[in-house]
Amino acid sequence: MRNYENLVIVKPTLTAEEIQASVKAIEEVITSNGGEIIATSPMGMRKLAYPIEKNERGFYHVIYSSIAPSAITEIERRFRINEELLRFVTIKYDTNREIAAFNGMVEKAKKAAEAPAKVETPAVEEAPTEVQTEAPAVETAAPAATEAAAE
Amino acid sequence: MAEKRKYKKRYCKYCEAKVDFMDYKDAGALRFSLSERYKIMPRRLTGNCKRHQDMISIVIKRARAAALVPYTVTRKQVVVAPFENLK
Numbered sequence: 693m694r695n696y697e698n699l700v701i702v703k704p705t706l707t708a709e710e711i712q713a714s715v716k717a718i719e720e721v722i723t724s725n726g727g728e729i730i731a732t733s734p735m736g737m738r739k740l741a742y743p744i745e746k747n748e749r750g751f752y753h754v755i756y757s758s759i760a761p762s763a764i765t766e767i768e769r770r771f772r773i774n775e776e777l778l779r780f781v782t783i784k785y786d787t788n789r790e791i792a793a794f795n796g797m798v799e800k801a802k803k804a805a806e807a808p809a810k811v812e813t814p815a816v817e818e819a820p821t822e823v824q825t826e827a828p829a830v831e832t833a834a835p836a837a838t839e840a841a842a843e
Numbered sequence: 844m845a846e847k848r849k850y851k852k853r854y855c856k857y858c859e860a861k862v863d864f865m866d867y868k869d870a871g872a873l874r875f876s877l878s879e880r881y882k883i884m885p886r887r888l889t890g891n892c893k894r895h896q897d898m899i900s901i902v903i904k905r906a907r908a909a910a911l912v913p914y915t916v917t918r919k920q921v922v923v924a925p926f927e928n929l930k
Binding site: 797 | 864866867868905907909911912913
């Protein structure tokens with residue numbers, strides 16, 4: 693098993709629910725091929741540097757996972773078939789230095805995933821102080837996606 | 844005889860910061876080694892060392908594939924503020 697990072701850009705024309713559904717389907721492709729998802733971090737809807745298939749924007753989603761190297765070709769084949777994907781980038785983290793960086797990014801992603809969850813679950817009184825201090829930039833993008841899904 | 848250098852030869856910024864790994868998703872950090880037309884800046888102008896230049900060129904190419912950094916910029920787009928989509 694080797695550490696990989698999959699960046700996926702989903703079509704912006706879909707509704708928020710459809711985007712979440714397709715992201716889930718993408719994650720399922722990885723798990724069904726023997727991959728193990730370690731962390732995910734939605735980067736949210738953002739402007740593309742150049743139009744892809746006449747789309748100016750795209751929903752970025754990053755999946756950190758450990759996958760058997762032989763399964764990568766199959767996963768990429770499935771990604772290529774998926775029409776809801778504009779683009780995907782798979783990156784291998786192999787050397788010691790890269791793995792250290794990978795673990796750092798995974799922890800960051802996990803923290804970012806926990807932060808909005810904290811805000812939702814405990815009492816509303818605690819929330820404002822925590823949000824201002826702990827969660828800076830990622831906060832703005834992440835809850836927008838989760839709230840949209842909830843609605 | 845020798846032509847005067849237009850740019851001062853500088854130390855490697857990344858060595859100074861002891862950068863071991865660059866993340867292609869952090870497009871703002873790549874800006875230093877990109878020209879205003881988003882070409883990769885040569886080492887003689889930025890002062891990057893060979894090791895970090897190799898790293899940054901790989902990372903920039905990844906970011907281009909992920910549509911975080913443009914491949915080319917037309918004349919019209921050059922005027923627009925770069926990385927305006929970033930906060």
